[in-house]
Amino acid sequence: xxxxxxxSDCPVILRGVRTxxxxxxxxxxxxAPERVLKLDDIGxxxxxxxxxxxxxxxxxxxxxxxxxxxxxxxxxxxxxxxxGLIARRMVEAR
Amino acid sequence: xxxxxxxxxxxxxxxxTHRCPLSCPYCSNPLELERKDRELTTDEWKDVFTQAAExxxxxxxxxxxxxxxxxxxxxxxAHARDAGLYTNLITSGIGLTRRRLExxxxxxxxxxxxxxxxxDAQMADLVGGYKGxxxxxMQVAGWIGEIGFPLTLNAVxxxxxxxxxxETIAIALDMGARRLEVATVQFHGWAAKNxxxxxxxxxxxxxxxxxVNAARARLAGVLVIxxxxxxHHSDYPKPCMGGWASTGxxxxxxxxxxPCHAAHTIEGLNFxxxxxxxxxxxxxxxxxxxxxxxxxxxxxPCRSCELKTKDFGGCRCQAMAIAGDAAATDPVCIKSPLxxxxxxxxxxxxxxxxxxxxxxxxx
Numbered sequence: 401x402x403x404x405x406x407x408s409d410c411p412v413i414l415r416g417v418r419t420x421x422x423x424x425x426x427x428x429x430x431x432a433p434e435r436v437l438k439l440d441d442i443g444x445x446x447x448x449x450x451x452x453x454x455x456x457x458x459x460x461x462x463x464x465x466x467x468x469x470x471x472x473x474x475x476x477x478x479x480x481x482x483x484g485l486i487a488r489r490m491v492e493a494r
Numbered sequence: 495x496x497x498x499x500x501x502x503x504x505x506x507x508x509x510x511t512h513r514c515p516l517s518c519p520y521c522s523n524p525l526e527l528e529r530k531d532r533e534l535t536t537d538e539w540k541d542v543f544t545q546a547a548e549x550x551x552x553x554x555x556x557x558x559x560x561x562x563x564x565x566x567x568x569x570x571x572a573h574a575r576d577a578g579l580y581t582n583l584i585t586s587g588i589g590l591t592r593r594r595l596e597x598x599x600x601x602x603x604x605x606x607x608x609x610x611x612x613x614d615a616q617m618a619d620l621v622g623g624y625k626g627x628x629x630x631x632m633q634v635a636g637w638i639g640e641i642g643f644p645l646t647l648n649a650v651x652x653x654x655x656x657x658x659x660x661e662t663i664a665i666a667l668d669m670g671a672r673r674l675e676v677a678t679v680q681f682h683g684w685a686a687k688n689x690x691x692x693x694x695x696x697x698x699x700x701x702x703x704x705x706v707n708a709a710r711a712r713l714a715g716v717l718v719i720x721x722x723x724x725x726h727h728s729d730y731p732k733p734c735m736g737g738w739a740s741t742g743x744x745x746x747x748x749x750x751x752x753p754c755h756a757a758h759t760i761e762g763l764n765f766x767x768x769x770x771x772x773x774x775x776x777x778x779x780x781x782x783x784x785x786x787x788x789x790x791x792x793x794x795p796c797r798s799c800e801l802k803t804k805d806f807g808g809c810r811c812q813a814m815a816i817a818g819d820a821a822a823t824d825p826v827c828i829k830s831p832l833x834x835x836x837x838x839x840x841x842x843x844x845x846x847x848x849x850x851x852x853x854x855x856x857x
Contacts, residue, residue: 414672416605416644420578424502424550431580433605433644433673434720436504436552489672489718 405479405486407457409493411450417490419447432490446478456482456493500778500787502550503743506579507557507755510539510567511747514560515588517623517852518611520650520685520692522755523559527855528747536566538769540573542745545773547577551743554579555607559747562589568597575602582607584648587634588627595637606638607646608669613661621654623852635669646673651702652692653844659705666717676706677722682756682811690848693840699724726840730801731808731824738786738810743777751776753783756811760785760820786810791821795829 405411417432419439428439430447439447445467449459460478464471485491512527534542543554554574561567562585571581582605583598611627612618618628638645647666651659659676666674678699679685679692694702706721713719725732735742739753746752749767758765763782777783785791789802796807807813808824816825817832825832 414644415642418580418604420552420580422550422552424548429552431552431604433582433646434553434607486715487718489715 405456405482405493407455407460407475409456410452410454411456411459411482411486412452412492412494413447413450414490414492419444430490432488435488435490437490442477443481446481450491500739500783501741503546503777504551504741505553505555505743506542506546506551507555507742507744508539508542509557509559509744509746509755510534510561510564510570511559513563513855514558514586514853515563515624516560516586516611516627517854518621518650518684519623519688519850519852520652520679520683521853522680522683522685523853524683524756524758525687527853533564533747534745534749534769536569538749539566539570542749542768542773543570543574543579544577545768546743547574547579549774549777552580553582555582555584557584560586560589562594568594568601571598571603572601575604580604585609586611586622586627587631588624590634590637592637595634595641595643599641599643603643605646606643607648607675608635608638608671610647610649610662610665612655613658613665617655617658621850623850639670645669645671646675647671648675648677650677650679651694652679653694653698654692656694656698656702659702660709663705663709663713663717663719667713671717673718673720675720675722676702677720678702678724680722681726682759682815684851684853686815687851688848689839689843690846691850693726693843693846694724695844696727696841698844699727725809725826726836728826729828731805731812731826733805734809734812734824737806739777739783740787740806743773751780754811757782759811760814762820786821793821793823795827796823799829 420429420431422429428444430437430439449462460475464474482491511533512523575581581603584607586609611622615628619625649662706719710719735754744752744755745768749769750765751768752765765782766776766780792807796802810820812824813822814820823830825836
């Protein structure tokens, strides 16, 4: 089973996985079954654009414009990041 | 001796009750179980969850016994969720109805971890000591899937079921589980009474790792598999709890606050009660929580060992149980003078064919 993400795929954050601001440690985290991932600004920016309807291609285009960064670079970073979350069953590509 | 300043705890194991319809011979509860009338009240538990969220706990695991034995489970889940905690229900499924699961859904329950006692009714009902338990569990798993809760299946593995690991993985897939925990029995609590009935052979432990690794590759993106190996067949100890009182905090049914669920076995430690002292004070300042933090408490061979920052000397409860000294090196470690004896005993128990001794509630 491959966990690669195509531009036309629509990434979805699965139920039971949510971002949360940890007031005690002053950091954003991703809460998931039996796991907590610390979110950096990039991870959070990517996850914030996932709304269940946008394709991966649309998400990376939005990010490239918002952060004035090369689309290929954004696409590569976001693909690596989300593929990791897909492998961990926190995000699904539909 | 001053212990280093601890970080806030990440997770809380809330053992709401020791009551349970099952009587699994590897139950991690203590041999002396608490009766219902000693359990914390609903309001006391709610206060625990409020304090937990305020001090930095992120996940709360509702456990037991069987947490569904508490009729106020839904109310407590709702309260914990409102306090900002991620709520996980660790259950055998027995005692849950579709209606209760729907209520838990509306209370905001985030995740369910369902235990599996065997891959068919014959094995599961034998291990759980509860006739009809398997069929009921499969029904509950169906409801969990229909409601849409994310599901982790927890399979405790031992001598009698290791050879059916592939079937266990297949059941996790059938249930639509996202995660599977293949957890080899840890020999504490009731399991310590059942070593001769449950200790896997070295060959089983070796085969299990191969099976898990192959399944992980085959099921990437479908099923995440966590594997807890048979530590009596290992050369180095597990990094128990990520180090004593470093990440997790455990509340027993009577409110005892422990660094792990077996810590009460350690002699000389006095555990405060959640309804008698603020949790934050217990976590940072109590003698029991500071007893094995950092590295100053260590003896040789741990003290000068470069692995001490990775495995923290292993499990304090296992050191207590086998070496008779909670500050000793976990005898699982090949550097422990007791390692050879541990291996000899594990191999002897693995070859034995003892009957199961079931967990019993007090009269």
